[in-house]
Amino acid sequence: MFSLRLLLSLIMLVGIVLTVTFSSILSTRDAMHEVEELFDAQMVQTAKMLEQFYVEHLTEAQLAQLLQQPSLFHVADSKIETFAEQSNPVTLSYEHKLSFQLLSSSGQLLAYSDSTGEQQLTNFTQGYDIHRIDDELWHVYSFFSSPHQVWIVTAQRDDVRQELVSLIISNTWRSPLMITPIMVFFMLVLTYFLFKPVKLLERHLANRSAQDLTPINFTLPTELASTQKALNSYLLRISETMIRERRFSADAAHELKTPLAIIKLHSDGLSDVLSSQTPEIQQTTLPYIEAIGEGVNRISHTVEQLLLLSRVDAIEALNKTDCKLQDVIENVINQLVHIIADYEWYIVVPKDMTINADPFYIELVLKNIIENACKYSPIESLITITVTQDEQQTMICVLDQGKGMSDEEISLAKNRFYRVDENASHGAGLGLSICQHIISLHHGELTFSKVEPHGLNVCIVLPHAQI
Template sequence: MFSLRLLLSLLMLVGIVLTVTFSSILSTRDATHEVEELFDAQMIQTSKMLEKFYVDHLTQAQLAQLVLKPILFHVDDSKVDTFAEQANPITLSYEHKLSFQLLSSTGQLLAYSDSSGDQLLTNFTQGYDTRRIGNDLWHVYSFFSLPQQVWIVTAQRDDVRQELVSLIISNTWRSPLIITPIMMFFMLALTYYLFKPVKLLERHLDNRPAQDLTPINFTLPTELASTQKALNSYLQRISETMIRERRFSADAAHELKTPLAIIKLHSDGLSDVLSSQAPDVQLATLAYIEAIGEGVNRINHMVEQLLLLSRVDAIEALNQTDCKLQDIIDNVINQLLHVIADYEWHIDIPADMTINADAFYLELVLKNIIENACKYSPAESLITIKASQDDEYTMICVLDQGRGMSAKEIALAKNRFYRVDENASQGAGLGLSICQHIISLHHGELIFNQVDPHGLDVCIVLPRV
């Protein structure tokens, strides 16, 4: 299983990250290109300005003198990086990252700045180049002034350009890094709000009783309206199918009662006729008569179970009242006197304990559970009926010492037509299904617990309110 809300948020986050990454890569490329172009143009402009305002005014005598004693342009150290930090336009730290040199046609220094020292920056080829001086990489532009036969070299440290590119890129990344978590939180909150109708629908369906197949009426977004319509159509089809199933079960059970009564009547009549026959004839036919009677009783029990199931399935509301649990147990015991005579009993029911339930249907449940305890327990074994209450629940338990049930059998026990022992069991496999349905109508629970070394503890848990 996966969360659509989380998946949608992650997809949106991935989309934002990819968009920002792609945009930043393009911005980095464009910024690097523009910065290179800007500073290269600046070096050309500086070279032309040096030629126009300085080199063109040098005489041959001055050039000869400069060859003998080059001019050193010293830049004082400064901790000021920008004019905004201090109103001092005389010196800036940035000046140490720029340099220039004037050289004669033979490569002799005429003038230079101390930022790069007296090491030659050019390879005496006009155009752009890079040179490494010490630990610094310099971008160099060399220009040969023909009138004075002077090389004009301007240079700039590479970290100047990298700082500017890094500053541009950091601004490109900084905002998304701050905004992305905020957007992620906003998207999670938004998807939570948008999926709120789905969660409400989920809780409604989860809390619905199994027998409630009425249409769902929720105000849902347009995208979910068709889902609700399809779900209501599905519920309607299930309801119609169940109605047809109940009607068929009830009709079939009713139709079977008449032929069963006729078979029983003819079986009794045949027994009367055979009673006047010779003993050997009676002995030969006795097994057949008993088999017919046993089969009729078994089918008759199944018919009664089907009729009861049909009636219980049709119940929409119970007639729940406060009644004494001891009276209900006494009524059940009186109805089962012919069954319980072969067992030992221990009944622990407080005389004043009351329970909010439909007494008629609760008696059906208890009768079925006690009959099962007798059916699957050896004669003379102990069967215990006990009850307890707390502030929220009433618990009624029937504990036997029979063969018990495995975990797999317990998981299937409440299914319709399931029998623990297909060969030995005489039931229809409907009793526990009917019990489960009645208990669910009481908003309770039917619980099966294994008992060591053998036996089964069947508990009915009902809410006090």
């Protein structure tokens, strides 16, 4: 199980992150390349400017003097180390991180800046090179002025370039890192609204009763319209199938009533004829007649259950009213007086307690549950009926001392045609299914719980009575 909303948000987020990362990497690479080109060009330009504005104006006397006493270009240390720090027109950033040297063709120093001192920067090879001076890495450009036979060397510390690249990189990544959380928030909000119709459809289906097979009719996006159409088609097929099954069950039950009545009539006739026969004939024939009668009774009970099931399935509205529980339980006990005499009873029903329900169907449910309690309990065992009520619900519980049910049997008990003991001759496995359907129509719940050391507690949970 996975969330489409979260998956879509994750895919969009990954896409944004990959796009930003890829573009930032490309921007960083291009920035580093451009920075290198810019500063290299700057060193070339500086060398050519030194040649044009300084070297070309050197006289033979000045050159001889420089050979004797090299000229020092002093750069005051401004203590400015980064681009972020302020500079002024007199003291500029990075001035002490730049250097130059002028050397004769024989390698004698003519002029230099004190950024690198008198330490020779060039290998007397024209072009770019890298030197390490006092643990600092310097980029060096060497240019030989042929007309004047002078080497012009310009140099620049590596950290100048690295800091500029770092600033570019930080600016490249800062905006995406700030924008990404905002984008994530908007994506979550966007996907929430995009998937809102799906949630509405989910809630609509979840709140439907099991009997509601009417078409789904509310506005959905185009992408979900086909799903709604397919669901409606599916609901229609289920509805038609259930109608056919109910009609078949009802028709079959009605058709069986007449032949069963005829079989019962002939069985009674045979019993009357048998009474005039000899004891030997009666002893031989009577078990067969009793078996026929028992079979007819069992099938007749099943037919009655099928007819009742068809009737309950066809219920569209209950005739709910406020009814006293004491009267409801007394009516059920009076209907079962022929079977309850063999058991001990403990009945606790608070006086004047009411429930909002259809009394006919609630009596039907209670009758079925009490019959089952008697059917599966030992003779003379105690059966307890208790009624409790709180602010939200009313619970009617029937507790017996029978053999009880396993967890698996409890999970299957409300299925149609399920019987705990398949070999037993009584019951068609429809009673609890009918009870469950009636209770669900009341928006209640039918629960089963084991009782130690043996027994079963069956509870009808109904909404609080509307007073």
